Every structure is written in structure tokens, then in C-alpha cells.
Amino acid sequence: xxxxxLSLVCLAVLVFIAVFAYALWPTHTAALQPPADLADAAxxxxxxxxxxxxxxxxxxxxxxxxxxxxxxPIASPIGTLYSTNITPSKTQGIGNYSLNDFERALRHGIAAxxxxxxxxxxYPSYARVSDDDLKALYAYFMHGIAPVEQANRANDxxxxxxxxxxxxxxxxxxxxxxxxxxxxxxxYSDPAVARGAYLVQGLGHCGSCHTPRAPTLQERALxxxxxxxxxxxxxxxxxLAVNLRSNDATGLGAWSIDDIVTTLRSGRNPHRAVLGEAMxxxxxxxxxxxxxxxxxxxxxxxxTLPASPGETSRFKAxxxxxxxLASGQENSRGAQLYLDNCAACHRSNGxxxxxxxxAIAGNSTVLAGDPVSLIRLVLVGAKLQGNAxxxxxxxxxxxxxxxxxxxxAQLLTFIRQSWGN
Numbered sequence: 001x002x003x004x005x006l007s008l009v010c011l012a013v014l015v016f017i018a019v020f021a022y023a024l025w026p027t028h029t030a031a032l033q034p035p036a037d038l039a040d041a042a043x044x045x046x047x048x049x050x051x052x053x054x055x056x057x058x059x060x061x062x063x064x065x066x067x068x069x070x071x072x073p074i075a076s077p078i079g080t081l082y083s084t085n086i087t088p089s090k091t092q093g094i095g096n097y098s099l100n101d102f103e104r105a106l107r108h109g110i111a112a113x114x115x116x117x118x119x120x121x122x123y124p125s126y127a128r129v130s131d132d133d134l135k136a137l138y139a140y141f142m143h144g145i146a147p148v149e150q151a152n153r154a155n156d157x158x159x160x161x162x163x164x165x166x167x168x169x170x171x172x173x174x175x176x177x178x179x180x181x182x183x184x185x186x187x188y189s190d191p192a193v194a195r196g197a198y199l200v201q202g203l204g205h206c207g208s209c210h211t212p213r214a215p216t217l218q219e220r221a222l223x224x225x226x227x228x229x230x231x232x233x234x235x236x237x238x239x240l241a242v243n244l245r246s247n248d249a250t251g252l253g254a255w256s257i258d259d260i261v262t263t264l265r266s267g268r269n270p271h272r273a274v275l276g277e278a279m280x281x282x283x284x285x286x287x288x289x290x291x292x293x294x295x296x297x298x299x300x301x302x303x304t305l306p307a308s309p310g311e312t313s314r315f316k317a318x319x320x321x322x323x324x325l326a327s328g329q330e331n332s333r334g335a336q337l338y339l340d341n342c343a344a345c346h347r348s349n350g351x352x353x354x355x356x357x358x359a360i361a362g363n364s365t366v367l368a369g370d371p372v373s374l375i376r377l378v379l380v381g382a383k384l385q386g387n388a389x390x391x392x393x394x395x396x397x398x399x400x401x402x403x404x405x406x407x408x409a410q411l412l413t414f415i416r417q418s419w420g421n
Contacts, residue, residue, distance in 0.1 A: 085150055105123075
């Protein structure tokens with residue numbers, strides 16, 4: 001028996017050594033030649049546009065902090081992470097990064113010191129970024145922004161979860177190799193759709209939030225070859241990342257290309273508005289700055305995605321609710337609560353007011369199988385910042401101070417079962 005136990009212990013040690021060695025085994029990365037003039041104004045300007053498309057500002061700029069100096073807290077399953085300084089500071093930022101160091105971080109998730117990056121960095125998506133775009137990004141971060149001498153804040157992750165070598169195992173087993181993930185525009189017959197696919201799958205890293213993840217935390221698909229790609233992701237700060245596929249009720253099936261473009265440009269369209277700080281920041285720091293051609297390309301690509309399977313929600317407009325409320329028939333506590341708290345803005349017909357108060361009849365957030373966003377919206381409220389295309393901010397107050405749990409449940413049940421919902 002002792003010999004058997006000793007043999008098992010030895011085997012476990014050998015397996016651990018093999019796994020640890022594999023984690024530390026060098027990763028092959030590309031050797032890129034930098035452009036002749038990294039400070040070229042046109043190249044730097046192109047890099048800025050690409051950094052906007054990649055939404056780098058949202059994560060690497062703390063609230064009231066200096067651009068790209070890091071320090072933004074990011075909640076994760078293992079603790080709070082803090083984004084890093086990516087200004088060209090040579091002491092605190094990435095000023096000493098070579099182009100190849102930059103490529104390893106962006107596409108492989110490996111810092112210049114060899115540490116594997118946490119999954120808050122969407123390098124599985126950035127693996128699709130082309131060499132030319134990567135060089136332009138590097139030029140911008142080295143010559144287009146000011147260095148900030150702000151030290152990186154230590155992550156609040158307890159040991160042993162703070163060890164980095166398991167991240168190397170994850171990266172090697174589950175992240176795509178850039179040479180395999182290289183974007184192939186020839187797969188798409190329409191050049192505009194191809195451009196949209198490149199932006200959505202790569203710099204836009206839309207799948208990082210909007211694609212469900214496996215128990216081992218990798219996205220279940222990185223492009224349209226998987227039926228779950230962009231089918232709706234996990235909860236982010238209490239909001240549900242919505243389905244971006246062509247599902248009529250819970251996705252973008254009922255949205256026109258113009259609806260999508262308008263939403264990415266301004267955070268709202270005549271019938272819907274962006275919910276949650278995460279997507280609000282995407283509009284605020286990223287998509288509002290993209291060209292009309294690129295926004296249209298993104299919309300065209302999203303409209304090519306078929307509906308994800310398994311949808312049970314449906315919407316068929318039914319005027320009965322509006323007629324009953326207009327005639328004073330309040331047959332349920334939920335109806336009474338709706339008239340008292342919601343109808344002034346969203347109206348008795350549930351159609352809201354164009355560009356200001358979103359419709360809740362047929363709203364994909366209302367029809368989602370998981371009601372977490374709707375619950376949070378009613379209890380906590382939400383705010384959408386103004387932007388160049390829509391300068392006036394939008395806001396909805398939270399009602400937790402005046403609604404009991406039972407009131408909230410009855411109100412939300414009424415909303416989710418009325419007007420044809």
C-alpha cells in the first residue's frame with residue numbers, strides 16, 4: 001500500500017512538473033519590422049482611429065484619470081483587477097516596448113516581462129488584428145499620446161489565484177494562435193460585410209461580452225462559424241450582454257441597418273437605448289468616432305448572423321393592454337404600478353417617445369429569458385451620457401426606494417406579459 005501511495009505521489013509530482021514546464025515553455029511569436037517613420041502623422045492618426053475602434057480608452061483610463069494611465073478597477077471572478085498604464089512612459093508605461101513586445105501583448109496576451117495577461121485583456125479577439133493595423137496602433141501609442149508617470153496599481157487578487165503560470169496554461173490550451181486566427185476577408189462575398197466582420201471579431205472584440213463562455217471561461221465561438229457567437233453573454237456589473245444575432249424577439253432581427261448604425265453612433269435609436277455602463281462606454285469612447293462606412297459595415301455583418309437556436313420569446317403587437325389602461329381598467333396590482341410609475345414616460349401603449357423614452361413593447365431586454373437587466377433598471381435606474389450625435393443625456397431613476405420586492409415583481413411581470421410581450 002505504501003508503495004502504491006508513493007507511486008501515485010511521484011506520478012502527481014511528475015504531472016505537475018510537466019504541466020508547469022509546459023506553461024513556461026516559450027511561445028512562438030511573429031517578428032515584425034517597424035515602419036520607417038513611426039512618428040509619421042498619417043500613421044499616428046490611423047493608429048488613433050484604430051485605438052478608438054478597439055475601445056482602449058474605456059478600460060485603460062480611470063474615472064477622472066489621465067488618458068491611458070490605467071488604474072480602472074475591473075471586477076472579475078477572482079478579485080478586482082486594475083488596468084495598466086499604456087502611455088509611452090519608460091518607467092511606468094509601455095515606453096520601452098518594442099513593436100514585437102507590443103504584438104505579443106496585443107495578440108498573445110504576454111507582457112514584456114513574460115507574464116501572461118488576465119482575460120480582462122481581450123487578446124483572443126485582438127489576435128485577428130492585421131500586421132499593418134498593429135503597426136499603426138504601436139505608432140499611436142508611442143507618438144500620439146503623452147507619457148504619464150503613474151505607477152500601476154497592484155491587483156486585489158488573493159494567493160494562490162494571483163499566480164500567473166496557470167494563465168499561461170489557459171492561453172496555450174484555449175486561446176487562439178494568431179497564425180490560426182488570422183482574419184480571412186475572402187470568406188465574405190461582400191467587402192463591406194468583410195470589413196464589418198473584421199471590426200466586430202477583432203478590434204471591436206464584441207464577442208468578449210456578447211458571446212456566452214464555457215466553464216473554463218473561453219468564448220464558445222470567436223466568429224460566425226459557431227452558433228453561439230454573439231448570442232448573448234454573461235452578466236456585466238448586473239447587466240445582461242444582449243443577443244446581437246437575428247432573433248426577432250431577443251436579438252436584432254427586428255432592427256434595420258440604420259437602427260444599428262444610429263445606436264452605435266448615439267447610444268439610441270427611435271425605439272431603443274443602450275443600457276449599462278459597459279455599453280455606454282463603448283459608444284462614448286469608441287463607436288461614436290467610427291466612420292459611417294465602418295458603422296454600416298458592422299451593421300451589415302451583424303445582419304448576416306442567423307438567429308440563435310432555442311428562442312422561446314415572441315412578440316406580436318396586441319392593443320388590448322393599451323385599450324384597458326386608457327379606459328381606466330386596472331385589473332392587477334402590476335397595472336396600477338405601471339400607471340403610477342412608468343406610463344408618464346413609456347405611455348399606456350408601451351411605445352414610449354421616439355429617441356427619448358424607449359418602447360417597452362417588443363423590447364429585447366424585456367423579452368430576454370434572463371430578466372436581470374430589467375430588474376436592475378427598475379430598482380437602480382440607468383444613465384446614458386450625451387455624445388456628439390445626441391448631446392442630451394438620458395436617464396431613468398431607480399425605484400427601489402418606493403417599491404417593495406413584491407411591487408417590483410408584480411410590475412415587471414405586468415410589463416413582461418403586456419402589449420403582446
